[in-house]
Amino acid sequence: MKAVIQRVSKASVTIEDKKVANIDIGLLVLLGIVAEDTEEDIKWLVNKIANCRIFNDDNQVMNLSLIDSKGDIIVVSQFTLHASTKKGNRPSYIKAARPDVAIPLYEAFVKSIQLVLGKPVQTGQFGADMKVELVNDGPVTIIMDSKNKA
Known part of the structure; x- marks a missing residue:
């Protein structure tokens, strides 16, 4: 499971001219899933994202x-x-999990991070043509891969 984490001052997702997600300060997480991903990958990645110290303190x-x-x-x-x-010149997406595998893992990831944070998590829509807008704060962008956790 791979994630690109971007610290944002605001971000939104629009599908067919309808804004489906909108936040101010926080994180925009782009999540990629492969067929080999498991609940263990979800647990590791959720913990890393929720606890990654990338927001400024008073100093x-x-x-x-x-x-x-x-x-x-x-x-x-x-x-x-x-x-x-x-x-x-044409990228291959053969490593990406098919929807029948990816959707349940994506939904489990969202539920898991929601439990850890103790509040609702906004999402895009799996498989939709989405327009993602963000103001990357910093900029801070981090790539995490659960296959590189050792």
Whole structure:
């Protein structure tokens, strides 16, 4: 499971001219899932994201987590995170999990991070053509991969 985490001062997701998610201070998480991902990957990644100290404290030092800062979060499915660009000019998405595997894992991820944060999590819509807008604060962008946790 791979995630691109962006600290934002605001972010939103729009589908067919309808805004389906909208936050101010918090995180925008783009989440890519492969068929080999498990509940263990979800647990590890949720813990890392919720506790990653990338928000400024009173001294303007990145010392606070999403939990500490009480920020909000939007989670967006993003199968293209697992693109292979080794051959040719057209990326291959063969590593990305098919919807029958990815959707339950995506939904479990959202439920799990919601439980850890103790508040609702906003999302995009799996498989939809989404317009994602954000103001990356910092900019702070971190890539996490549950397969590289050792």
